[in-house]
Amino acid sequence: MTFLRDLSTLTGRLLLRNFRMPAFLVISIVQPIIWLLLFGQLFSGVTRLAGFGTDNYMEFLAPGLAIMSALFGSAYSGMALLMDHDRAILDRLLVTPASRGAVIGAYVAQSGLTVIVQASVILVVGMLLGADIGGGVAGFLVVLVAGSLLGAGFGALSNALALHVMRHDAIIAIMNFIILPLTFLSSMMMAPSGMPDWIRFAAGFNPVNWAVELARAAFFGSAPGALLVPAAALVLFTLVCVLIAVRSFQRFMAKA
Amino acid sequence: MSIIDVEALKKTYPGPVEAVRGISFSVEPGEIFALLGPNGAGKSSTVRMLATLARPTAGRAAVAGHDTVREAAAVRREIGYVAQSSTVDEQLTGRENLRLQGRLFGLRGDALRTRADALLDLLGLKEAAGRLARTYSGGMRRRLDLAMGLIHRPRVLFLDEPSAGLDPESRSTLWTEVTRLAREEGITVLLTTHYLEEADRYAGRVAIIDRGRIVAEGTPDDLKARLEGDAVSIRFREPSLAREGDVRLTRLAGVRGTIIDDTVVHVRVPDGARAIPAIVTALDGVPIEEVTMSRPSLDEVYLSVTGRSFEEADAAGEPSNGKTRK
Numbered sequence: 153m154t155f156l157r158d159l160s161t162l163t164g165r166l167l168l169r170n171f172r173m174p175a176f177l178v179i180s181i182v183q184p185i186i187w188l189l190l191f192g193q194l195f196s197g198v199t200r201l202a203g204f205g206t207d208n209y210m211e212f213l214a215p216g217l218a219i220m221s222a223l224f225g226s227a228y229s230g231m232a233l234l235m236d237h238d239r240a241i242l243d244r245l246l247v248t249p250a251s252r253g254a255v256i257g258a259y260v261a262q263s264g265l266t267v268i269v270q271a272s273v274i275l276v277v278g279m280l281l282g283a284d285i286g287g288g289v290a291g292f293l294v295v296l297v298a299g300s301l302l303g304a305g306f307g308a309l310s311n312a313l314a315l316h317v318m319r320h321d322a323i324i325a326i327m328n329f330i331i332l333p334l335t336f337l338s339s340m341m342m343a344p345s346g347m348p349d350w351i352r353f354a355a356g357f358n359p360v361n362w363a364v365e366l367a368r369a370a371f372f373g374s375a376p377g378a379l380l381v382p383a384a385a386l387v388l389f390t391l392v393c394v395l396i397a398v399r400s401f402q403r404f405m406a407k408a
Numbered sequence: 409m410s411i412i413d414v415e416a417l418k419k420t421y422p423g424p425v426e427a428v429r430g431i432s433f434s435v436e437p438g439e440i441f442a443l444l445g446p447n448g449a450g451k452s453s454t455v456r457m458l459a460t461l462a463r464p465t466a467g468r469a470a471v472a473g474h475d476t477v478r479e480a481a482a483v484r485r486e487i488g489y490v491a492q493s494s495t496v497d498e499q500l501t502g503r504e505n506l507r508l509q510g511r512l513f514g515l516r517g518d519a520l521r522t523r524a525d526a527l528l529d530l531l532g533l534k535e536a537a538g539r540l541a542r543t544y545s546g547g548m549r550r551r552l553d554l555a556m557g558l559i560h561r562p563r564v565l566f567l568d569e570p571s572a573g574l575d576p577e578s579r580s581t582l583w584t585e586v587t588r589l590a591r592e593e594g595i596t597v598l599l600t601t602h603y604l605e606e607a608d609r610y611a612g613r614v615a616i617i618d619r620g621r622i623v624a625e626g627t628p629d630d631l632k633a634r635l636e637g638d639a640v641s642i643r644f645r646e647p648s649l650a651r652e653g654d655v656r657l658t659r660l661a662g663v664r665g666t667i668i669d670d671t672v673v674h675v676r677v678p679d680g681a682r683a684i685p686a687i688v689t690a691l692d693g694v695p696i697e698e699v700t701m702s703r704p705s706l707d708e709v710y711l712s713v714t715g716r717s718f719e720e721a722d723a724a725g726e727p728s729n730g731k732t733r734k
Contacts, residue, residue, distance in 0.1 A: 165508050168504065
């Protein structure tokens with residue numbers, strides 16, 4: 153119980169801090185919309201190829217970009233932790249009786265919640281631009297869950313990385329190195345049937361692709377059976393990432 | 409029973425850097441106890457261990473009756489800790505900062521609101537409580553730090569260099585508040601400082617810490633009383649002249665000891681005013697730049713126990729020495 157209480161207090165602190173920076177808010181809302189418009193236009197003719205499951209590229213793209221915003225929104229989550237460490241705010245929190253798990257968990261929860269807002273914006277704008285959501289309200293919610301799971305996973309990884317390298321520039325470089333290839337080794341913008349064999353093969357092991365498949369199946373309103381495998385894989389991925397972050401935090405505190 | 413009990417505490421960082429080399433002391437309830445030492449002496453490392461932020465390499469410490477490693481959670485409920493640099497959240501108001509900190513100690517509702525408002529009032533932050541901490545001056549941030557350290561009515565308050573980076577006026581305001589709060593709330597205060605005059609003026613007891621060890625301990629008066637007589641300091645133009653002067657002064661009758669510090673020779677004599685003519689005569693032929701006399705201060709206690717001047721030691725202390733940040 154203490155864990156949840158402290159988690160909500162500490163997550164509230166981070167959210168409040170973000171809300172106080174209007175530029176940050178505007179960027180985090182506007183950026184996904186720009187992606188949607190840009191990619192939507194750029195690839196609008198691509199559905200003439202087979203395998204997209206729809207003639208309307210926007211319908212294919214919206215759930216994919218919801219996942220992209222989750223990935224990009226959480227990848228740098230470790231920066232907030234590092235900033236608090238550098239300014240000794242982390243020390244101030246660690247001398248309180250607050251649950252240790254909540255102290256680190258707040259950074260992950262914060263990116264998870266931000267992801268939900270961004271992904272919702274993308275889906276709603278996508279629908280305004282003509283995407284038809286076959287999965288209805290349930291489908292919409294499952295897309296958000298998929299985004300949060302992926303966001304929590306990469307947020308946790310980013311925090312673990314921050315605790316190891318302790319440098320802002322290293323976090324940016326390493327996370328960029330990871331997330332861009334993962335974005336293009338998935339069916340985020342391109343139907344699997346249009347991919348070279350090796351990319352289709354690699355995508356099978358890519359957590360980003362699991363989230364995209366789950367989100368798209370839910371958005372289209374596919375049979376629930378189609379959701380099961382990617383959902384299970386994604387949950388597992390998130391758990392492993394959170395475990396890595398917890399271990400890194402324990403190691404960090406033992407070292408102090 | 410002592411409220412802080414430290415036994416043979418050691419901290420070695422990878423390198424290896426021996427930041428703390430086995431120190432022991434105890435603090436009684438209600439005391440204001442100062443760890444005085446230059447940069448890099450091991451003060452912050454000691455406080456971080458006592459505040460459960462760092463794990464001792466060897467030795468043990470108990471705060472408020474609980475072991476700082478095995479019963480860290482119990483220790484945390486009893487202590488407040490104010491770090492070397494300000495740790496306020498700049499994007500939050502003073503009141504928000506304070507209430508968030510209170511919530512982490514389980515304070516809620518009216519109890520939290522009342523306590524937060526009382527502290528804001530006490531520390532002169534009432535008017536500014538609704539403003540973002542970003543707009544606060546250095547002194548205001550420090551007072552907010554202090555309020556955050558006190559929100560849960562701790563029994564022990566750790567202050568790591570509380571007045572570092574403050575102008576003299578804010579510094580004296582801060583000290584007035586710390587001493588008043590310690591008295592009114594019955595708090596035991598352990599502070600670190602590298603301002604000798606602060607330790608002298610505000611601490612009931614002082615431990616002088618140098619290169620990871622405690623080299624002297626007692627009330628400021630005790631420490632000063634150990635130095636009999638006065639110090640006469642003679643400044644020469646060059647270190648070589650100082651060395652020559654030192655040789656002559658050591659032979660002078662009545663001189664109890666000399667210490668060379670670069671171009672200055674410090675001479676300990678029973679009565680400074682009467683010794684000066686003899687000193688000047690003894691130095692005939694060695695050009696003197698300046699002669700000053702002083703009553704004992706903690707500066708000189710430091711000099712006499714460590715053999716080097718405080719300023720020199722402070723400049724020599726590598727900031728990276730066992731510190732995670734500056």
